[in-house]
Amino acid sequence: MADLAERDATRHRAQLVRAVARDGRAITLTIDGREVAATEDDSVLATILTHGPRLRHLEFGGEPRAGFCLMGACQDCWVWTAQGERLRACTTPVRAGMALLTLPPAFAAPGPFATP
């Protein structure tokens, strides 16, 4: 799992690119186990996509997705947390210590599910 994220991060650069800086409290959280820095009020979507090329994998066939409408309508940016919570990434701000997953927890754990 962490391998997949690392491979993605090195093979493809991040999808979103920061245009202007944000002033605010610096926080840390993890994406697929990798520790990343963010600023309070960054969205989950912006945080994941400024660190990698994708947000999640489609339930049907596993193709990569990175959200689409960015305004809470298409529902194509729901991600998981290690605690099993589901979050709509484009409208949810990050919190310190969040453990975000780009695959459902069942896929992230070693087990019968193959990584798509």
Add this chain to the structure above:
Amino acid sequence: MTRIVIVGAGPAGINAAETLLAHGRQPILLDEGRQAGGQGYRKPSPGLRLDMNALMGSEASKYQALHERFESLRGQIDYRPGTLVWGIDGKTLHLQQDGRATTLDYDALVIATGAMDRIAPMPGWTLPGVFGLGGAQVALKDQGCFIGRRVAFLGSSPLLALAARQYRALGAEVVVIADTTPFVRKLAALPALLNSPRTLLRGLAYLGGAMRAGVPVLHGVTPLAVAGDGHVESLLIRDAKGRERRFACDAVALGYGLKPETQLAELAGAQLAYDEAFRLWLPQADADGRAGDGLYLAGDGMTIGGADAAEASGALAAHALLADLGIPSDAAAVAALRRRASRLRAFQRGLSQAFAWPVAQIRALPDDVTLCRCEKVSLGEIRQAMAQELGPTEVNRVKAMTRCGMGRCQGRICGPALQEIVAGVGNIAGAEAGRLRMQAPIKPVALAAAKAGAS
């Protein structure tokens, strides 16, 4: 006292609240967003070093004025940001706020839910890096981020040039502005566009600026594919002269005008009718926004009119509501608002011809293109289902058989294209293809939250 609830804190909802307050009524203003302003007048999230005056350009003063007016009234009304209205049952709204479900009864309801991008699918459009055109602006305004470093703007919308200008101004590379509507159709729409010459000139100025900067500005293109291995690497189009052209890029902003968010209006009992010019189902209301008993509609959620029309129609809906409560209002002011809303909506009708929904291009898409991105249903699956003996020719039946439109977005993204495919394959008019029915919850709601609210 009559309880008045407004849904949506964009320009329409804010104007409705302001008008009600001016007449001694204190509405409850519900908004799914964490900050007021809606999509177009969205405020940056806290701490972003974003120069909104530069970003909003000629609309900066309206943007500032709306937010100042909202700040002066928010303490006098019951404003509830971060509140999703996910269902309506009789005169009860079902809400979710901070993960908890509650209900709220109303006597009068103003629905000002705004609009979203209207999308035509194309090969490769589900690749990471393809985003809605309005979404590309939201990424910038809300998060201070570009959707990519090298961005192609594709579709048919006046927002193509506006968004491209905003991206260039902040340092992104715009590789092409590609509009599917042929230039001659834009000229044909000129008489209607002269309803708002200022807006027309502004759009031309944005395009002129892009061209002077060396950005290719193309009209009458056919989108062929977004290509890439797991992410966007290029956009392939056919230009008006029939030449294939490939633009290297890492993101595509895709949009064909706007589409009203009509789900709540439908659940509240508004009638919907098919509009031939927009090729969309729109909730029906009188000139002031009356759509039923105690039900009022305003802004782009009723019919696409833009921010200025939204401001006027929000005030109009509030005046109608007040009049129905027997509270006299200023007849001259109401007449002026009606004229303004009507003129601006006529302008948008002109725009819908100058920036046309590409019906023929959608119907010509190959079978392997994904139409429903939630459930991964291809165009071929729709065509096959319809080709069967006694196959369906109505969108809800097609949805039931193929799952197209049955996913989490409830057909918000695929709906307009599905309508065209079904009408095209069935060889029937758009209206005859039927309308995807909406149902609660209009957006995903955790069962735990709904249960907590019920107990």
